[in-house]
Amino acid sequence: MSKTINEQQDEVIEDFSLFDDWMDKYEQIIEFGKELEPLEEDKKVEDNLVKGCQSKVWLIAEDEDGTLRFKADSDALISKGIIGLLLKILSGHKAEEISNAELYALDEIGLKEHLSPNRANGLANMVKKIKMYALAHQAKD
Numbered sequence: 001m002s003k004t005i006n007e008q009q010d011e012v013i014e015d016f017s018l019f020d021d022w023m024d025k026y027e028q029i030i031e032f033g034k035e036l037e038p039l040e041e042d043k044k045v046e047d048n049l050v051k052g053c054q055s056k057v058w059l060i061a062e063d064e065d066g067t068l069r070f071k072a073d074s075d076a077l078i079s080k081g082i083i084g085l086l087l088k089i090l091s092g093h094k095a096e097e098i099s100n101a102e103l104y105a106l107d108e109i110g111l112k113e114h115l116s117p118n119r120a121n122g123l124a125n126m127v128k129k130i131k132m133y134a135l136a137h138q139a140k141d
Contacts (some may be wrong), residue, residue, distance in 0.1 A: 005097055008089045009105035016109040032088055033080030039073035050129050053122035055079045061133040067092055068137060083126055090130055098134035103127060
């Protein structure tokens, strides 16, 4: 049985609790980006761009037997890490769970207050696009 969204969040919080220094936490975020599978070039199109990000972030959703699997990429290390972190928490769950998820881990690890206003805005837009995919998927079912 795979982990729930909240179990994934608790795991992320635990991972980040090992670091006292924000530079170490940024390194951890970048690692999440490195774990992403590269997105095929033909998927890096305008429709898949997350609007309102300072860098380019592409995001796609695929339905796998009722669960949504997300794939993403970015042209910036931190943005790629942030989307990687979100996908670690949200990918592989049912659309309804994703659209109803309360993402407390982002506050718990202190991510929002350590991002520039532009990056924090980008983060909010990444979450919004993931939830929009989930809502659209629910509407189809």
